[in-house]
Amino acid sequence: MRQTLLCHIYVLGGLLSFGIRYTSSAHQCTVSREVADCSHLKLTQVPDDLPTNITVLNLTHNQLRRLPPANLTRYSQLAILDGGFNSISKLEPELCQNLPLLEALNLQHNELSQLSDKTFTFCLSLTELHLMSNSIKNIQNNPFKNQKNLIKLDLSHNGLSSTKLGTHVQLENLQELLLSNNKIHALRSEELDFLANSSLKKLELSSNQIKEFSPGCFHAIGKLFGLFLNNAQLGSSLTEKLCWELSNTSIQKLSLSNIQLDTTSNVTFTGLKQTNLTMLDLSYNSLRVIGNDSFTWLPHLEYLFLEYNAIQHLYSHSFYGLFNLRYLNLKRSFTKQSNSLGLLPKIDNFSFQWLRLLENLNMEDNNIPGIKSNMFTGLINLKYLSLSNSFTTLQTLTNETFLSLAHSPLHVLNLTKNKISKIESGTFSCLGHLKILDVGLNEIEQELTGQEWRGLDHIFEIYLSYNKHLKLTSNSFASVPSLQRLMLRRVGLKNVSSSPSPFHPLRNLTILDLSNNNIANINDDMLEGLGKLEILDLQHNNLARLWKHANPGGPVYFLKNLSRLHILNLESNGFDEIPAEAFKDLSELRGISLGLNNLNILPPFVFDKQVSLKSLTLQKNLITSVEENVFGKVFRNLSDLDMRSNPFDCTCESIAWFVNWINKTNTNISELSSHYLCNTPPQYHGFPVMLFDISPCKDSAPFELLFTVNTTILLSFIFIVLLIHFESWRISFYWNVAVHRVLGFKEIDKQPEQFEYAAYVIHAHNDKDWVWEQFSPMEEKDQSIKFCLEERDFEAGVLELEAIVNSIKRSRKIIFVITHYLLKDPLCKRFKVHHAVQQAIEQNLDSIILIFLEEIPDYKLNHALCLRRGMFKSHCILNWPVQKERINAFHHKLQVALGSKNAVH
Numbered sequence: 001m002r003q004t005l006l007c008h009i010y011v012l013g014g015l016l017s018f019g020i021r022y023t024s025s026a027h028q029c030t031v032s033r034e035v036a037d038c039s040h041l042k043l044t045q046v047p048d049d050l051p052t053n054i055t056v057l058n059l060t061h062n063q064l065r066r067l068p069p070a071n072l073t074r075y076s077q078l079a080i081l082d083g084g085f086n087s088i089s090k091l092e093p094e095l096c097q098n099l100p101l102l103e104a105l106n107l108q109h110n111e112l113s114q115l116s117d118k119t120f121t122f123c124l125s126l127t128e129l130h131l132m133s134n135s136i137k138n139i140q141n142n143p144f145k146n147q148k149n150l151i152k153l154d155l156s157h158n159g160l161s162s163t164k165l166g167t168h169v170q171l172e173n174l175q176e177l178l179l180s181n182n183k184i185h186a187l188r189s190e191e192l193d194f195l196a197n198s199s200l201k202k203l204e205l206s207s208n209q210i211k212e213f214s215p216g217c218f219h220a221i222g223k224l225f226g227l228f229l230n231n232a233q234l235g236s237s238l239t240e241k242l243c244w245e246l247s248n249t250s251i252q253k254l255s256l257s258n259i260q261l262d263t264t265s266n267v268t269f270t271g272l273k274q275t276n277l278t279m280l281d282l283s284y285n286s287l288r289v290i291g292n293d294s295f296t297w298l299p300h301l302e303y304l305f306l307e308y309n310a311i312q313h314l315y316s317h318s319f320y321g322l323f324n325l326r327y328l329n330l331k332r333s334f335t336k337q338s339n340s341l342g343l344l345p346k347i348d349n350f351s352f353q354w355l356r357l358l359e360n361l362n363m364e365d366n367n368i369p370g371i372k373s374n375m376f377t378g379l380i381n382l383k384y385l386s387l388s389n390s391f392t393t394l395q396t397l398t399n400e401t402f403l404s405l406a407h408s409p410l411h412v413l414n415l416t417k418n419k420i421s422k423i424e425s426g427t428f429s430c431l432g433h434l435k436i437l438d439v440g441l442n443e444i445e446q447e448l449t450g451q452e453w454r455g456l457d458h459i460f461e462i463y464l465s466y467n468k469h470l471k472l473t474s475n476s477f478a479s480v481p482s483l484q485r486l487m488l489r490r491v492g493l494k495n496v497s498s499s500p501s502p503f504h505p506l507r508n509l510t511i512l513d514l515s516n517n518n519i520a521n522i523n524d525d526m527l528e529g530l531g532k533l534e535i536l537d538l539q540h541n542n543l544a545r546l547w548k549h550a551n552p553g554g555p556v557y558f559l560k561n562l563s564r565l566h567i568l569n570l571e572s573n574g575f576d577e578i579p580a581e582a583f584k585d586l587s588e589l590r591g592i593s594l595g596l597n598n599l600n601i602l603p604p605f606v607f608d609k610q611v612s613l614k615s616l617t618l619q620k621n622l623i624t625s626v627e628e629n630v631f632g633k634v635f636r637n638l639s640d641l642d643m644r645s646n647p648f649d650c651t652c653e654s655i656a657w658f659v660n661w662i663n664k665t666n667t668n669i670s671e672l673s674s675h676y677l678c679n680t681p682p683q684y685h686g687f688p689v690m691l692f693d694i695s696p697c698k699d700s701a702p703f704e705l706l707f708t709v710n711t712t713i714l715l716s717f718i719f720i721v722l723l724i725h726f727e728s729w730r731i732s733f734y735w736n737v738a739v740h741r742v743l744g745f746k747e748i749d750k751q752p753e754q755f756e757y758a759a760y761v762i763h764a765h766n767d768k769d770w771v772w773e774q775f776s777p778m779e780e781k782d783q784s785i786k787f788c789l790e791e792r793d794f795e796a797g798v799l800e801l802e803a804i805v806n807s808i809k810r811s812r813k814i815i816f817v818i819t820h821y822l823l824k825d826p827l828c829k830r831f832k833v834h835h836a837v838q839q840a841i842e843q844n845l846d847s848i849i850l851i852f853l854e855e856i857p858d859y860k861l862n863h864a865l866c867l868r869r870g871m872f873k874s875h876c877i878l879n880w881p882v883q884k885e886r887i888n889a890f891h892h893k894l895q896v897a898l899g900s901k902n903a904v905h
């Protein structure tokens, strides 16, 4: 019933949403603030129902053929109109007339081929005009003459054969002119003089087959600060020519990447002598030879890019004159010769001595044979040196290797990927300013004695990850107490458990990476004292045993006192148990990764101290149930949860709470529908957890109540039945008593003197001798006691039954002398007992005293006399002792019983 109703609602909802989409299909532009994004909508028309106050309209990637001014009139506030990636072939001048505030017009990747003088006449506010990738072959007259505010003009990827964009001076404010990828073969002054009043920061002429620089071409431009001429086949001689043309210009940045320049000499850049060039890019040139004094004309140069060349020999004067250089990129500049000799490149000693201001030197990915004793001498301002993958033979680092850097204030030294196998003691002792040392991805195989790091007094980070075998000692890091980051991932780490801990001296450590080491044994004091540790990586180790209860000595609490820890990674450790106290000190933890373990049941409240936790990952464990007492608290502030690929048990007890939480939470749970699947019960196998119907679980509360009530009733019933079965006599007996009371049979508690006898003695005829023997002496002893003994005290002639009744009435107590004979005595059975009990009920239960002369089972007593021991107070039940010495005690007890007041207590 409920299912079908839901089904109807879904269908209805589906129809409704379909309807909404249909009516809005005119356009699906998204408008936020004053920005309308109509890109990628296959539009053939300009939407006519956007808010009129939009300032940005994005119409890119549609099928527009025109931008009719009338259709845009509505959006007169537009400052940015992006019509890129359409099929627009014509532009009406009225467009800008209707959009007087337009500042940026983008028409890249369209089909414009003609620009007339009128096209942009009214675009007076334009600062950016993008016409890249159209089919503009030539420009006649002056289409841009009114663009006095234009800062950037992009005409790249058209078919232009000339730089000429106008017949007279214009574009006074232009800063960037992009003309790359056209068909320009020559730069001529008359074709650039329309820029006579401009100050170009960037003239981009890359990827044109320029073959000619006519005299004065760059002087035609008002000011030229940056020229980009990449990907042209200039070669040495045209480059030389170019530099001469740039002489006495304001050129500062010159990019000549990939211009087939294979040699530079002391004449190549001579023309730049009369400039203030600060940046020169000569990358990707197959440059083989940098002749001595090549750069001697460039004393202002600060940035030199020489990456991706094939320099065979760096001479001692190759860099002569670069006294102001700050940055030098020599990545992949020196390579093995490709000819059969395979000669390694050479770098002369003192080659860098001229670079006094150099701060950053990148020498990555080269084939340099080794470090010579004076290789880096003179780099007195060097701070960053990357020697990653620089050398072919650098197996052993010694105290001599870096001597040439002794006077460099080096902050960062990158030595990755050099096949280094050993760091000898004192290697870095001359690099006292070093903050970051990266010797990762090598083949280091040694015991770290601590001497390796001697002299690194200001070291902040040592990256040692991905090496072969590192054996630690207690002193491994004793000489670098300033260390804050230590990376030891996948280094075949040995002796982590040495004592005191190798990490003990690192009081300022904030990041420690010990992952991928297969560590199986650590002490609980390994991280002791690392009170500033924030990130701890222990993934891919073998720590499962440490947290087992069965571990000899109990679980090892190796995370204790890490109160500042923010990120903890324990993935892939084989954990199948977590002690309840494992995380108790980690109150600032923000992220914990426990994925790829074998966790099934987590102890309740295990995460309760992690009040700041934002990210929890438990993917690929064996978790079947997600319970409130484990996760309730920690889920509250979580931003990201990852519990993918666990074998969830889709029953109310296991996941109802989880599913309920999922439905309400804002926490990020990625792949919820595809990777959170039920494993059990069988009928739900493979079913998405999020679709598990929890409504039956909610109803289980009343069921539970009903169940409880039912069970209680049933149990009570069973109890009563059993009670009645075994204790019915007691019930009926007390019932009798109660009824008598209620019906007003007042307790006849006469005063002792009102009774004639102290007790009426009921006994079998056979027992009369015993009775006589026992009771008459008592009477003799104590004159106040008188028993009614049938044989003695009954008056002759009186009917026995009547006598009995009278005598019982006149007796204060009734004594039963119980033997087998009594049980068989018919008179006793039928009459005396009944009467006695009747009187007892009327009078008091205390009035009956049972004396057992022999052992009589209760059931026989009940069967014969309808009496049970349980009906009477224990002091009213006496046993005739077998041992003679106890007879006195028996008499004493009897006296006590006789004396007791007849009352129900």
Ligand SMILES: *[C@@H]1O[C@H](CO)[C@@H](O)[C@H](O)[C@H]1NC(C)=O
Pocket (backbone or CB within 6 Å): 044, 045, 046, 047, 048, 064, 065, 066, 067, 068, 071
């Ligand atoms: C411009 O608007 C007219 C009428 O509103 C419409 O017929 C035409 O298709 C529109 N053209 C474009 C390209 O949006």
Ligand SMILES: *[C@@H]1O[C@H](CO)[C@@H](O)[C@H](O)[C@H]1NC(C)=O
Pocket (backbone or CB within 6 Å): 051, 052, 053, 054
């Ligand atoms: C722009 O117009 C929309 C309605 O068309 C209005 O909600 C919004 O407040 C307007 N924005 C400004 C800045 O006037």
Ligand SMILES: *[C@@H]1O[C@H](CO)[C@@H](O)[C@H](O)[C@H]1NC(C)=O
Pocket (backbone or CB within 6 Å): 039, 058, 059, 060, 080, 082
């Ligand atoms: C318009 O949208 C395209 C594609 O989404 C984007 O690349 C472009 O930057 C946007 N244009 C503007 C002006 O935001």
Ligand SMILES: *[C@@H]1O[C@H](CO)[C@@H](O)[C@H](O)[C@H]1NC(C)=O
Pocket (backbone or CB within 6 Å): 266, 267, 293
């Ligand atoms: C350039 O070097 C050559 C020798 O290689 C030398 O003869 C010539 O004088 C140098 N020219 C200048 C301008 O230094």
Ligand SMILES: *[C@@H]1O[C@H](CO)[C@@H](O)[C@H](O)[C@H]1NC(C)=O
Pocket (backbone or CB within 6 Å): 248, 249, 250, 251, 274, 275, 276
């Ligand atoms: C180079 O800079 C100096 C000082 O800044 C300046 O006087 C000189 O004119 C500049 N040279 C050129 C060619 O711009």
Ligand SMILES: *[C@@H]1O[C@H](CO)[C@@H](O)[C@H](O)[C@H]1NC(C)=O
Pocket (backbone or CB within 6 Å): 399, 400, 426
């Ligand atoms: C390098 O160490 C050796 C001993 O191993 C020592 O003789 C030599 O003086 C050291 N060199 C420097 C520069 O400290």
Ligand SMILES: *[C@@H]1O[C@H](CO)[C@@H](O)[C@H](O)[C@H]1NC(C)=O
Pocket (backbone or CB within 6 Å): 364, 386, 388, 414, 415, 416, 436, 437, 438, 463
């Ligand atoms: C060292 O260089 C390698 C390769 O370029 C790079 O991946 C790594 O991040 C660098 N190390 C440091 C500390 O910058």
Ligand SMILES: *[C@@H]1O[C@H](CO)[C@@H](O)[C@H](O)[C@H]1NC(C)=O
Pocket (backbone or CB within 6 Å): 481, 482, 483, 507, 508
């Ligand atoms: C550790 O850090 C503190 C505070 O930043 C600093 O004062 C102390 O000198 C550092 N200890 C070492 C050994 O560098």
